[in-house]
Amino acid sequence: MFDTMTLTKAVGAGCGALLVFLLGSWAASGLYTFGEGHGEDVTQAYVIDTGASAAAEEPAAEAVPFPELVAAADAAAGHKVFAKCAACHKVDGSDATGPHLNGVVDRAVASVGGFAYSDAMVAHAAEAPTWTLEELGAFVENPKGHVPGTKMTFAGLPKEQDRANVVAYLASLQ
Structure with a gap:
């Protein structure tokens, strides 16, 4: 034992x-660890230039209106970016998880017959009745931020050029 x-x-x-x-x-x-909690000033051994200081010194570029970006955008590049959207949206006139997007530019918001839109999207149609270029750009940038309560789970396209290319592609499907 x-x-x-x-x-x-x-x-x-x-x-x-x-x-x-x-x-x-x-x-x-x-x-x-080094120098923390001992009252010493911590200095870095080397500094990596990220360009943040140069960007802060440069004057902000003038914002180009979204319709002008769409006019200069590449619809072929937008077709490639649209692959992210194609998981839920079709462009052949049939609905999938999301409504079809052919003819969406200048179409009434929440107007595809037979598609069950969220209450938030139907309410948004009263605020913005038409899918203009600006409206599409703002929605595609951040769907849940632009229309809180939408069923669309896509996070959005943060790059302005990608949004312009996708909207140009959708406009070419009229």
């Missing part, structure tokens, strides 16, 4: 393991 020597060995092994873990933690914190 358990005798005094066995108990002493078990407690010693536990204390030894704890000591190894504490010393390892102390050594690692000494290697990977």
Whole structure:
């Protein structure tokens, strides 16, 4: 059974393991931290230029109106970007998870017959009755932010050129 020597060995092994873990933690914190909490100023050994300071100094470029971006956009490139949309939307006149998008430019919002739009999208149709170029661009940028409560789960296209290309592609399907 358990005798005094066995108990002493078990407690010693536990204390030894704890000591190894504490010393390892102390050594690692000494290697990977510096100057924190000791009142010292921390200086970097080197600086990586990310261009953020140059970008901050440059004057902001004038925003180009979205319809002008669409006019100069590449519909072929938009067709490639549309592959992200094609998982839920078709352009052959039939509905899928989302309504069909052929003829969507200048079409009334929430107007595809037989498609069950969310209440939020139907309410949005009162605010913005037509899918203009600007409206499509704003919606495709952030669907849930533009129409809170929409069924559309797509996160959006943050790049303005991608949005312009997709809208140009959709406009070419009229």
